Amino acid sequence: MINSSVDKLTRSTNFLRFLGQHALIAQEESPSTAGEEEIEDQKYHFVSLMLNLVNTFLYMVNTYIIVPTADDYSVSLGAASTVCGVVIGSMAVAQVFSSVYFSAWSNKSYFKPLVFSSIVLFLGNVCYAMAYDTKSLTVLIVGRLLCGVGFCKSCQSPVH
Template identity: 70%
Template sequence: MVNFSKKLTTDQVPGWEEYYFNYKLLKARVKVYTVQTKQGNHDRRRVLKDFSKLLDDEIEKIVLFMIEQQGLIAARLEELGKRRAVLEDIPLLQEITELREDYRAVGHDLVRLLRFVDLNANAVRKILKKFDERLGYKFTDYYVRSRSNHPYSQLQQVFKHVGIGAVVGALSRNLGDLEEREGSYLNIYDQNPLAIPKDPIIDMIKATADKLTNSTNFLRFLGQHALIRQGSIADDSPEEQQVSEDKYHFISLVLNLANTFLYMVNTYIVVPTADDYATSLGAAATVCGVIIGSMAVAQLFSSVYFSAWSNRSYFRPLLFSSVVLLLGN
């Protein structure tokens, strides 16, 4: 199990270290806030304000660097486009090969930028999760809601990675034009996209972009509390896992398991054998049908009652149903 701080350091692009999210700084600040909370000498509003400012500064640093790199990539694509225009008049095989390799080099740089954004987005998600768990706040909801549509917020740029699609499209189109099409004069826009020869770097870019989209989709971030995925606990330290495990209610877990077990026994053992049992006691065949049908009728009425009851409380209906199932079986 790799600690996320180490993963963040290991996966950094050489030369870009200063532009990554300063996870260690904010993690240390969360520890300070936690100690102050235990000692009872902290101001909640000041904590939220200070931590929000730290996050804003870090995200702004990431976004400005991302925009700068996108500009450099766009400038390189523009320069390559001029070279390609010259080759349309005088097509030289060696020059075309070199131009294709230069486009691929731009593609590799784009992949690096996508991974940069993905790693930083995960760092933001994790520090928000850590802050909420350690201090018991719903800071993630506040932070995302207050900055999701604010004109001065840079948060959307991180999760929407604006401009990446245009760069991918430009790379795909130009590499497609440079591929030999055996004398075809069709424009790539007139062909089936699946039939156009695709350079391997395009597949790599698409896979990286899809991964980034899945992990940083802004709507999921807003709706699922900072993209806390089911597997994210595995990346945390043992101390973080202990905080999450303490939230489980043991009695509720036992009741759910017992309830499920008794329901399965009732469905697959008691009801199918109820007619044989009734017959062995000397009951009529119609009584057997009533016994079997009573379960469906009981489910119909209880579903309405328990639905209304569980809207007010969940533990009591669960306890009641477990007791009834135990007595019935």
């Protein structure tokens, strides 16, 4: 009975190890190289965390500042007040299409899509802000589209 229990436990442990390896869960490494890689991982995680915080901040700015003021902003550029729906909705439309691409890209790597989305989200907010100076509704909508492309929900997690 004891031998049967040991065999059962050995098979379940081997099965769990097999699942872990195929789920890309890293095994513990030897202590000699773990210290060097741990320092590099901490730097990598810090940059990833900062990018996530910046992305989240910019997205919250879009949600809580830009969306409520989009109507007045569009009207100040000479557009009809009904264009506000296009301005607000353009971000969501861009997110629908970009999320498929970012989902596939972030399955291979998290850091590069996160950097790319941060840059595009920043550029989108700059375009949105520059629309008033250029008096261009096109720049306004392009800025919102870039914000939609730049917000990568599949890239964001606390630590990559």
